[in-house]
Amino acid sequence: EELLVAxxxxxxxxxxxxxxxxxxxxTNEHYLPMLYxxxxxxxxxSLRFFCKDIQNGSIAMRSFVIGE
Known part of the structure; x- marks a missing residue:
């Protein structure tokens, strides 16, 4: 998150x-699309985070919107 905001x-x-x-x-199949x-x-x-949930203590559901 810090690197995205900065x-x-x-x-x-x-x-x-x-x-x-x-x-x-x-594994990077869920990470690489973020780079695009x-x-x-x-x-x-702008960049805004709309979901920062962590599911079952290990699965981050962090999501963001660009340009809203």
């Missing part, structure tokens, strides 16, 4: 170099 997209692209990356993203979304974000577009 628009530090390089850190998100190189997520596999972050501490505990393998634990946070064990943020690649389309224009400078003036």
């Amino acid at each position: 628009r530090e997209h390089q850190g998100l692209i190189e997520y596999d170099k972050l501490p505990d990356a393998r634990r946070a993203v064990p 979304s943020i690649a389309l974000q224009e400078k003036q577009e």
Whole structure:
């Protein structure tokens, strides 16, 4: 979330170099589509989180909207 808000997209692209990356993203099929979304974000577009739930203590349901 911090990297998204700060628009530090390089850190998100190189997520596999972050501490505990393998634990946070064990498989990337749900992670990589997010990169396509943020690649389309224009400078003036906002980013808003609308779901920050964690299900069963381990499944993050974090979701966001760009440009609303």
